[in-house]
Amino acid sequence: MTQPRLFSYWRSSAAYRVRLGLAFKGLTADIVPVDLPAGAHREAGFQAINPDGLVPLLQIDGQSLTQSLAILEYLEETRPEPALLPADPVGRARVRAMAQWIACEIHPLNNLRTLQYLSRNLQLDADQRSAWYAHWVREGLLKFEQHLQESQTGDYCHGDTPGLADCLLMPQLFNARIMKVDLTGLTTMARLESRLLRLDWVRSAYPYSQVDAPGEAGDLGLPAV
Numbered sequence: 001m002t003q004p005r006l007f008s009y010w011r012s013s014a015a016y017r018v019r020l021g022l023a024f025k026g027l028t029a030d031i032v033p034v035d036l037p038a039g040a041h042r043e044a045g046f047q048a049i050n051p052d053g054l055v056p057l058l059q060i061d062g063q064s065l066t067q068s069l070a071i072l073e074y075l076e077e078t079r080p081e082p083a084l085l086p087a088d089p090v091g092r093a094r095v096r097a098m099a100q101w102i103a104c105e106i107h108p109l110n111n112l113r114t115l116q117y118l119s120r121n122l123q124l125d126a127d128q129r130s131a132w133y134a135h136w137v138r139e140g141l142l143k144f145e146q147h148l149q150e151s152q153t154g155d156y157c158h159g160d161t162p163g164l165a166d167c168l169l170m171p172q173l174f175n176a177r178i179m180k181v182d183l184t185g186l187t188t189m190a191r192l193e194s195r196l197l198r199l200d201w202v203r204s205a206y207p208y209s210q211v212d213a214p215g216e217a218g219d220l221g222l223p224a225v
């Protein structure tokens with residue numbers, strides 16, 4: 001079987017989600033870096049592969065898959081073990097709600113093209129742009145924290161094994177850190193994050209473990225992995 005290929009960018013949170021899902025399932029993929037800040041996703045070569053002009057894109061089983069949540073669900077359906085989703089319908093609904101909280105409520109407000117529109121079209125300066133970013137990310141993470149505190153069921157987002165919600169939370173937290181968002185009070189997720197960062201499969205998917213990552217994680221005060 002041909003090894004999967006993942007079009008990725010080291011600090012793309014949507015690509016990080018898929019790297020986590022693949023690593024969790026014990027799958028290895030060839031990483032094809034797409035340099036988003038340089039605009040590689042808008043060039044003809046990548047557009048021919050993904051006209052959406054977004055990462056991640058996963059080539060697997062002879063298919064080209066887009067949208068990180070759809071990709072993770074595909075992996076779950078085709079490779080059920082280990083499971084990203086709990087067995088019971090209520091648990092699955094809870095985990096999917098947490099995943100969508102990040103994918104639908106937080107991430108679209110802080111992705112590259114949104115931020116570029118703020119500065120290029122609306123002429124916001126760097127401080128205003130950062131304030132936009134920090135506002136929406138902190139507000140979203142506070143709500144996620146509240147969900148965790150009210151109904152956390154174990155050592156991870158749901159129960160005592162990591163799963164889909166953790167694959168969404170880790171990248172959003174990483175991005176928040178890199179953008180220096182105030183994480184005060186987000187104590188439950190900080191605990192989950194440090195627990196997750198001890199796992200080999202998480203470390204292999206971590207942005208600073210990627211071939212296209214620059215410098216040292218320590219430069220940004222990030223947890224060393």
Ligand SMILES: N[C@@H](CCC(=O)N[C@@H](CS)C(=O)NCC(=O)O)C(=O)O
Nearest residue numbers: 012013014054055067068111112113
């Ligand atoms: N909902 C999509 C989001 C994909 C997305 O926005 N990817 C970002 C990187 S995290 C991207 O390619 N951005 C390019 C741009 O905004 O121009 C998913 O979950 O896969």
